[in-house]
Amino acid sequence: MNYYSTLPPLSPDYAGAGSVFFDYEGTILINGPSGCLANYAGYDEPRYFSKKSALLSSGFRDVRAIFGDEDFLIESLPSIEVLKNSKYLLLLSSPSAAVIGTDHSAIAQNVELELDIPVFSIETSGIYSYDVGAQKAYLALAERYLFNKSGEYGNKPAAHTNSLALIGLNPLDYWGIEQIDAIRAAFENTHEIVCTLGFGGSLEDVSKLSQVSQLIVCSISALELARKCNKEFGTDYVCGVPVGSYYSKHIDEFIAVAKKPDNEFLRPQKASHKVLIVGQQFWARSYRLALEQLDPHVDVSIASLFLCDQEYMRSQDKKLSNEGELRALIRDGFDVIIADPLIKKLVPKDLTFIEAVHMAVSSRLFANHKTAYVGAHGLDEYLGLVEEQRC
């Protein structure tokens, strides 16, 4: 049953889609009552105060639900003052607008005729989690600026051998800013980071994806984009980010091990200890690789309440549907649990718990926690607690 008593509702798809666009200096309109916008702006967008993009609500009301909503948006949107200096307009749907079947794609096409900026619509509903919305947003950007040869920026395939792009580097997956900096820092000495999708950068960056030799897929939401880039341009991709000092210093080794298919890793027959990592699949995968580099006998399982891709799962990994499944899994003989701090309440006190803030779970509650879970210091907490206990 899809019932949560300990964990909060997870970040919804419209927040994920909005967060992909937020740094691109435009306007995001959530077609719904203002509370839906408040969910994203107030609880899932740590950059909100920076106002990189303007966030508006359509102020959806019952009358519009009954008589239809499209005309109101088509007529009103072109006159919104803030669009004058916006570089894009993004339309997102709330649950109420989705329930009545509002055709946001048609609205976007109509509004774009009146404006000289690109207008995007992403079909969100508030029913799915943030990564589903983010995935659609990455693909929508790529369709417009990368795969569409007549797109505004076009394709300029000219890959440098050590050039890469970090895609899916989204605050809902990695926050605070120290985590994002740590990921970038790990690559900066050895590679040219051409662009980043999800945090920072500009709309123009999307077209640069065709110019890089490697995509670093930081989160599951960017996997489909990476696969399409691979198909279109032959661009190589790696799923994960460096965790711990070893892989942060030896990036080539990280890339090599992260490329290895998950079904080729053997589970230790006699485990030194059992670890469960709960979180976004590609971060969790990276953390597992780091632990295995540290101790080949550690037995690590991954579980996620969000999207999971079978290709990157091992036999012991689990895609969870709800809190109850997570609660049961945690009691399955693990010594260490690594997860968002809110998940600690589900964990028996005798287990070692290591915090790794996942904003899509805990929103702003731990936004100021500084404990590193990626980059050179990403294993410090683990080493402090677990290795100390073993000694």
Added chain:
Amino acid sequence: MTCQKLPHIFQDKIAPKTFKITELPADFSKQSRLLNLGKDMCYYSPATGGYGIVRVVLMVPETQALFVSPMGCARHGVIASYYYKETRDRTNAYFIREEQLALGNHVDEAYSAGLEIIRDTRPKGLTFIYTCADDLLGTDFESLAEELEDETQVAVRVATMNPIRAETDRPPLVRAFETVYSYLTADSLEEDSSRRSHEDILNILGIYSNLDPESEIHKLLARAGYSLKHVCDYKDFESFLELKDSRLNLVMGDAATKAALNMKSQLGIDFLRLPLTLLSESIVKNYHQLEEALGISLDYKDIQDTEESTIKELLSSHPLEGLSMTIGSSNSYSSFELARLLVMWGAEVREIYSNAISKSDEMHLEWLKKHSPETLVLPPDARTALMLNERKLNADLALGLDAAYYSNAHKYVDLSFESPLYGFVGQRKLLQNILSPKEISSSFESLLSKSSLVV
């Protein structure tokens, strides 16, 4: 790398929607009281907020709340509940899947979730909260509640968080107050001969806690044999039920008027509209109403004289003339009445941030038109309000953290939802707070994130 502001949208200044107070109509009977109509786009300011539907329904002790909604709807309410330990363990959520919306079978699972909560936590009551999606689908939660109540013999109620109904006569907050007091139904206590009457209780509703304990109203009423009670005063459900025998309901916030009407028809409890106030004229009016309704004399004159004399001395030694102020609306008071009080004390009220004019605001609005015609009224949810806090410092002092944010004030007076100031003592304490305001010691981002505001 830091998250730097890149205000591309400010290349051209966008004027925030602004009304001169003199331009606002005198009579709202033929036009909307909303200053930013639902016909327009809205901005969500990080300083926007109130008490939140979850906290309101969970004011009833020993009850649980169960959101039944798409994932996105309940997030802010539940996350906010982590800031209030007393509500976190009583807040639950059931997420509807897409196919369930089409089939409508989420109702069965919501029922099962409710049953599980009742079985696991043994509450005295359970409130289902449904949202816009089920509102539009016309899902019948009342029947669901009745059925679950029959099966478990635990009181089950229904509230909504459906802001699509914000401009109807039954918006979410009104419905939430109705839900809270619907637990006081006539059959909620088994008839018990030992049950004592509570004719001495005056039940406050429409605000979020009992009044400041230092307010003179408590002493005045105690002398006459009455005590003020609020649902939040009760730690257990059985005690809370004594409110059903209250002598009188005192409606201090308009949103609870329907709840009071319900209690009048179902429980026979009469009610008075007694707005939360710090203005002498309104305080006196409230006391007269109480005297008349209860047939008592409150003898407040001495306290009034003492407090007003103290206020006079304070104003004499610390005059407010020349002090520019702004007033927010994330509190339980009438912003227009507060403005009137401040103008009477000599302050210059530059701006009032309000999305609506309530009926009880009208008389203060008229007064302000005459005595403070330069005051501006700005609705913070207007689409152009995203520019509000991009303006230069616009006031010396703000009433409310939201007002401080909008006017970039460096000092503010906190107007808390909890234990609100009231009466002549409250008036004096407000002035003292104005004379010793809080400093904006860290960023607004940090202060607002930690504040108790919930949309």
